[in-house]
Amino acid sequence: MNDDYLHWVTVPTRWKDNDLxxxxNNVVHYSLMDTAVNEWMITTAGFDPGTAETIGLCVESHCSYKAEVAFPDTISLGLRIGKLGRSSVRWEIGLYRSDGTLVAEGYFVHVFVGRESRRPVAVPEPIRAEMQKLVVA
Known part of the structure; x- marks a missing residue:
């Protein structure tokens, strides 16, 4: 696994994740990446998705597939930040099979907006301070 990822979360695959x-299936990779980002936002940065005045909306995503994975394997997701702007963040995620094989690499770009206005706003300072810890050169 890659030491450039600064936060890790491990999830089991489920029977229903396998396709024909x-x-x-590829859609599961995106769901897992979204889960890793939001797990970090909630547990580390203190983000409350139900009540926060500022929320992050995904404006771009990408996934590059490297190897297969199948139930009942476990996937470890490494998380880092490739770019932190005033109102946006590029999350970079690596997905690794339990044997250490890189399964996929992807990214999400979130723009922080007011919940009501849906207009860009600065990343809230408490969240930004935690994000700084995940930024890689």
């Missing part, structure tokens, strides 16, 4: 071809 016998491997985890």
């Amino acid at each position: 071809y016998g491997h985890v």
Whole structure:
């Protein structure tokens, strides 16, 4: 696994994640990446998705597939920040099979907006302070 990722979360695959071809379907990779980002936002940065005045909306995403994974394997997701702007963040995520094989690499770009206005706003300072700890050069 890659030491450039500064936060890790491990999730089991589920029986329903496999598709007709016998491997985890591509849509599951995106769901897992979204889970890793939001797990960090909630547990580390203190983000409350139900009540926060400022929320992050995904404006771009990408996934590059490297190897297959199938139930009942476990996936470890590494998280880092490639770019932190005034109102946006580029989350970078690596997905690794339990044997250490890189399964996929992806990214999400979130723009922080007012919950009501949906207009860009600065990343809230308490969240930004935690995000700084995940930024890689």
